[in-house]
Each structure stands twice: as C-alpha cells, then as structure tokens.
Amino acid sequence: MDTTLFTFIIFLYFSLVSSDNHRNLPPIYEMEDYLGCFERNDFYCKVDARLTNNGYENNSLWKLINDSISDRNSYDRTIIHRAICLPKREVNLNSTKKLSEFRINEKFTGNNLTVLVEDIVCNTKDNLNISLYDQLLLFFFIAYLLLIIYATMYDRWKRTSTAGSTKNKAIIALSLSSNWRKMCNTDGNEDYIKLKSIQGIRFYNMLLIISVHTLLSFNIVYISNPNDLEILFNNSIMRNYTTMSVFFVQTFFLISSWIVTFQIYNIYRSHGKFTISQALILIFNRFIRIGVCSTAMLLFLKSTWNNLARGPINFDAIDMVQRACKLNWWQSFFLINNYLYLGEICHPPSWYLSVDFQLYIMTTITIYLILKFKLNEFKIISFLIFFSCLLYGSIIYMKEMDTIYRINHNVTRMFLFVRSESCRILYLSTYSNWTTSLVGILLGIAYTKSKNNNIVSNKNRKIISILWFLIFFGLPCAVIFLARHEFTGIRAAILGALVKPLFSLGIGIGILGMSHKMGGLIKHICENKCVVLMSNFSFCTYVFQFYVIFSKGIESYSLMQFELINLIKYYLLFDAPLAIIFGIICTLVFEQPGINLQKIFLPQIARRKEQRKRE
Template sequence: MNTSSQIWNFLEEIERDMNMFGRKVLHRYLCMPLTEFGSGVSMKGYTDGLIDEEIKNIGLNASSEILACSNGLVTPSLYDYILCAFFVIYVTIVLLGTILDVAGRTPERHFIVKFSLRYNWKHLLKTSRSQDYTRLKCIQGIRFLNMILVIESHVKLMYVWFNPKHPEYMEQMNQMLIVRLLNHTDLFLVQTFFMISAWLLVIKIYDIQKKLGRFSFKHMCIILLNRYFRLAVTLAISLAVIKSDLFMFNIVSPITIVTENARKQSCENNWLATLLFYNNIFYCKDICHPVTWYLSADFQLFVLVALIFYCALKYKLDHKYLWVTLYLTAYIIYGYHCN
C-alpha cells in the first residue's frame, strides 16, 4: 500500500466513518495457473503482482495477507456418505409415515405416524384452549414481534456479510433514522427472549411448588435435563452438518471460503464446549458456529434461575432481599463488562 497516496488517505477517512464500509481490504477471485509460478515467485508474489497491475494507475499497491485456494471441487469423505445415508433414512421414514397417515391404515399413536407431514402440520395448526395458554397470549404476541425483529436483523446482516455490489446503498440506509433505531433492536430482542424464558421457568417452578408443596432438587434436575435435551439434539444435528464438506459448494466468494474453513475447524476443536453450552465463556474468539452463543447464554441463565429459585424456596429466603441482591449483582457485572 502507498500510504502517501491521496486515495489512500481518502480510504482512511472512510474507515473512520461508522456508517461506511471499509474499503482498505479487497476480497478478490483470481484464476491461478496449475503450473509453477516461476523461479523465486511465490503464490503471494504472483497475486500481489496481478492486483498491482490493476491499481497502479491510481497510485496504490497491494499486499496479500490471507490466501484461500479452492478448485471448486468437493471430494466426499466416509463421514459425508454416512451423513447422507442418515438423511436418506430420515426422509424415507417421513415419507412412509406420511403415506400411512394419509391412508389411515396405522393408528395415530404409532411411532412412525409421528414423523408424518400431515400429522405434524395438524398439530402445528392446533390451538390450545387451556387456561395457561389463554393467560400467556400476550407472551406469544411478544415472541411473534421479536421473531419479526430477528428476521429483520438477519436480513440486514446478510446484506452486509455477502459483499453487496453497491455498498453505497447500505451506507445511505444506515444514515436513516429508522434504520439506526432498528440497528439497536438486537439487544432489545435478545434480552426479551431471555426474560421470557426465565419468567416461564419461574411460573413452572411455582406451579410445582403449589401442587406438590415443595420444589425439590430432583424437580430442578428434571427441568434442566428436559431443557438440555430439547436444545442439544437439534444442535448436535447442526454441528454434524457443519462438519460435512457436502455443503461447501455454495461458497461463492473468497471471504466465505476463509470463514467456512475457520468455522469448520472451530467446530472440530470445540464441539464438546458447544454441546455442553459453555463455548461463549472459554472459546469466544474461536467459537463454533457463532450463533450458538445465544443457546449457551440461554441455557446458562436457565440453570442460574433454576438454582436461585430452588435455594430461595428451600431456605425460605426473603424475596425482597433476593431481588435487590440480584439487581445489584447484575448491575455490577454489567458495569464491569462494559468498563
């Protein structure tokens, strides 16, 4: 790079603007020869020379930092074949269950009917008439609103992540007041989901206390195990898919090649921490599948709330002092984290 160039100084000014994309780093596709580069010429030198030739007329020169090579071909491994076989078996069971369900030849309580598309669709559309469901309708409304915000934030993230052809469009949007407000909804929706999860757990704990007269350690363990397996099974399937090379065909840019390879390596190294939901504590910089931080935080808070209310009910702690202590502790932790 030529730091004395007027264009380079302009790029540095853009870099300091939070509403602008950085333009000091380029992600480029380059066709590399299959033969040797020549005597004393490395891949980095060859790459720098090609890019320098393109930008020499504007007074800049390039320096490659990360090289990601791919011939676009994926060679399936034994693991990939096993994973494919698993999905073929699963799809076969779903189709068989659907056929038997539609034909009406198998009782609805039969296990294979539980995989039926028709059976599951009916249960998705079924509305509960229980008293608990009626009382919690407002919570379902908040969840629906939050899911809209989740979709909105991820659509926005995809625009940024996949290198838009015209970045100035996104830059202009970021200067709009409504977009700036939406940019700050991520924290709101995450906190709301955590709050709802904890609130529903507390309701369940007090229901057990009311019906049985006590909330025992056994009850707490059962609740935590149910929560764990509810999250871990789906997460394990996701990690199994990430480990496979069969989905590398959709990588369309150099930055995603680097990212996918890094994520795959992280998942191979830290899969146990991910499945046990502590990867957001010890592996923040090398986290497997970044979105799993939310599952880890959710489960940790779930365990914490269960422990707090188990102790509060067992030892008959004064709820006023308990809430004051929790609020002060939360503020101290938050202040320390933001310092």
C-alpha cells in the same frame, strides 16, 4: 434569498467534491472471472487486505483513505476485498498470501500504496470429496425420513391412542400427521391461556430477527455499489432500526426465564417442594430439547455436501463454518460456544442457544435456592440485578467498550464481523444478557403471585391502562433513543449495564398487563390464532434459517447489486417465507419427534395426581 442561494451552492459544491473523492478512492470490492478461472483449473481466492502508505506524507490519495478511518459515517477504506484468480503452477511454487499480495500490488503501482494481505481463502474446481462421514450422514438421513413416512402411514392406518404400548407411542411420536395436529392445537392450561400474548410476541420477534439477518447477508457479500449501502446506514431511520436490532434477542431471554420461573413455582405448589433431582430433570430435558435440532444442524454443516452450494460469493463463508465445525464442534454441542468469536462457531446463530441454556441453568439454581431456604424473592432478585449490572458495567469500563454492540456498514463486513471483540463481549456473552434473564425471573414471580388476583379494578382501569401503554412502548423507545448515542468511560458503563434490562422490563410489563386482560387491540394482535399457531415453529425457524438467509449469491458470478427495494423484496418474498416454511418442516421432522420421545423415555416431573396414583 441570496443567503439561500449561497447555501445551496456550497452544499452542491461539497456534494460534487464528495462524489469525486469516492471515484478517486480504490474500490472496496473487485472480482475476477470465476468460471474462466475454473476452466483453466486455477485457484480462485478471496482476499481481505489492508492498504498502507509508503511514507509519502503528501500522498493526496492516502489522505483521503486515512480520513475514512476516523469518519464513522463512511467505510474504512484502508480495508479492501478482492476475489482473484491465481495460476495453479504459481501457487505450487509460492504461498497464496505472497502471490496474492504481488498480484494486487501490481494495480497500485504509482500510487505509493502497499497492500498487505491479512486473510485469504481459496477455492478449486475439484472440491467435492465425499467422505465416509458424508455417505453415512446421507444414509441415516434418508433412513430417518423413511421411518417418519412409515410412522405417518402407521398413524393413519392404526389411529393408535397414546394409551397404547411404548412401541406404538414411539412410532406415533414420529408421525407427521400426529405432530401436525399437536402443533395446530392452540389450546392449553390456565397459564398458557393467560400468557398467550407471549406466543405472538415470539413470532413477531422472530420476523424482526430474520429482517436483521437479511440485512447482514448483504453486508457479508461482495457488492458493486457499497456507497449506496453506506448512505442507507447513515439514514436516521436505519440508525434507529440497527440500534433496536441489538435488543431483539433480549425478548427471547426474558420470555425463557419468565416461563421456567412460573413452571418451577407450579411444581413447588403441586409437590410442596422443589428438589435438586427435579432441578436436574428440568435442566437435562432442556438440554435434550435444544440439542436435538442443534445437533441436526451441526451434522449438516459439518458435511461436505454443503460444497454443492459453493459459489464465488459465498465459498469463504462455507469454508469458515466447516473449519469451525471441525475444530470447535464440541462447544456448540455442549452449548458453551458463545465465548468464541462468531467466525469460530460452528453454526454461528447457535450462540443464542448457548446463552439461553446457560441462563436456564442459572435461573433454575436461583429459584431452587430461594425456595429451599425460603428467601425473600424480590430482595434476592433485586440484589442479583444490581450485582449483574455492576459486573457488566465494570467489564464495559475496563474493556473501554461502547454502550452496545453497534451494527453498521463497517463492522458487519465479514472480515471484521467474525473477529469482533466488542460483539463477543457486548452481545454474545452470558454476563451481558444475565440482567435480562433476572428481569424475566422477577416478572415471572410477579405473574405467579398475581395471576389469580384482579389487580385492575373498574375505577383505576383507565389510569393503569395509560401507564401500561406508556411503559410497554415508551420504555423500549426511550432505551433505543439513549442507546443510539455513543458514550465512553463511566457513562458507557452505566448506560450499557441498564439499557438491556430496561428494554426487557418494558416488554415484560406489556406481557404482564395482557395477562390481566389489558391491551385491547394490541392484545388481540398478539393473541391472533394464526400468529399463535406460527409461534409454535419459531424455534426451528431460528435454528435452520441460516441455510435460507445466508444462501444469497450461490448462482451469482459477479458483484451483487445492492438496492433498498431488493432488500425489502428478499425479506418479504424469499427470506421470511422460506425461513418459516423451513422451520415448519424441521419442527415436524426434528423438534416435535424429539419432544415426544423425550416424554416417553426420559425422566419427567410427574404431576401430583399422577404421582398419587403410582403411590
């Protein structure tokens, strides 16, 4: 009893000391009056600064601040963020950096601390300068919407069949009602039916990615209670979730490579060959399919119309994106932007589109060479998996990186997040995701060779079902358990190279088993008709979610209050539903019309029966 009481007293003492220490530390975020600043026609600036010691070794406040650097469970208190109002007359005479340093240092007088400004972004009242580009964009967008309305009415009146003229086909391609009927059709060919579980997994995975972006959206804004966010990230459940979140996108890479693999094998079986021209047709059509929605998003983000959504919380993010769109638009257009830092990418989520397209090219080339020279598929893919693991592991070792890119309250502060070297290497790069793509190829080949065989007999069904379940759920869980621990050196290199393909292998085995009628309730959940229907809108939901999720704080003129319950409410009532609705609209307006027009005007690989008719 005495021991318990003593332990409780000690725990209470250190808790109170920790609480006092937080109160003594300089606030991480502070904001001055935004509306009052604009009424005076002054500059409102967001400043990212770093605290340094003036050389006094016995500075107790600096010791507390310095201790936070090595404490991974707390914010790095050497970095502070301020939103301040700078008088316009003084800004004209001095640089904003020097003036903001002077203003912030005034508040640290007597603490023996110095503030060094590392980044500053300013906003003024008169920031909506409509250019010719903005006017043309608005004109063509309205004209395009009117054309879609006309096409929808034309489709309703004429009910023209697809066997009509090219002109009629092109008009119907834009019809909202025609495209809605296509999107609602959940029937398909033999492969689509067997792999219908893929559609459900895509949709559920999209919901998980939205949840991660919801969490990130709170990390990049100014909040009044960062200590509560710090406590949340130190929760064991949150640690597992943030570790798992790094792997969500791997499922998309796995599925993409799987699908293109069996598509190419189907072409090979149908035509008796797979040629370079067929490979180029696939790649070109893939580029256009991704490019239609991606380009639409780029055009909108580059526009000054986005300044209508400027507020004290988000104007620096809008400025960063528009600057990136001005300088680096072509990397996003040609789908090669994943080698930039996130802050340099016009439409930051489009890094995934770049990696996906690059892996698509690599997959197509790999399978072409296998079929061309009749190589042993499993030996070649196994060798490439070994080589990609060796390559990625070597990069982790040489760059002295961790096993994975870790999401926590420190690295996701926008000032650090958009400039993160570890994010660029461990998460955005093509080579860090190549092994997952190769696992997708391997499983795609395995599916192609076994889809018409009954690999599960009545005798061994129970044993195989148990093994399937253990791999489907056990392997990803084991990977998350390993990945949540930090490693360095050779151990980080080995585990870093293996965790992504092992996670993907578990998901892939789950899909392969469901294609052979395994899974029971899990299969029904993944193949639910409504879920399969919603998966048809997953691509546009991902591309256009940026506008929905990262619009928080537009009408907020003070520090935002973070609470876990608010985070959940935002996700369930705002972010997820609106992102899906936005995805549905953009699918009908941009993606599906683009696919329809592709099939009409761009070269396609004809089916064997169609080719014989032409011959």
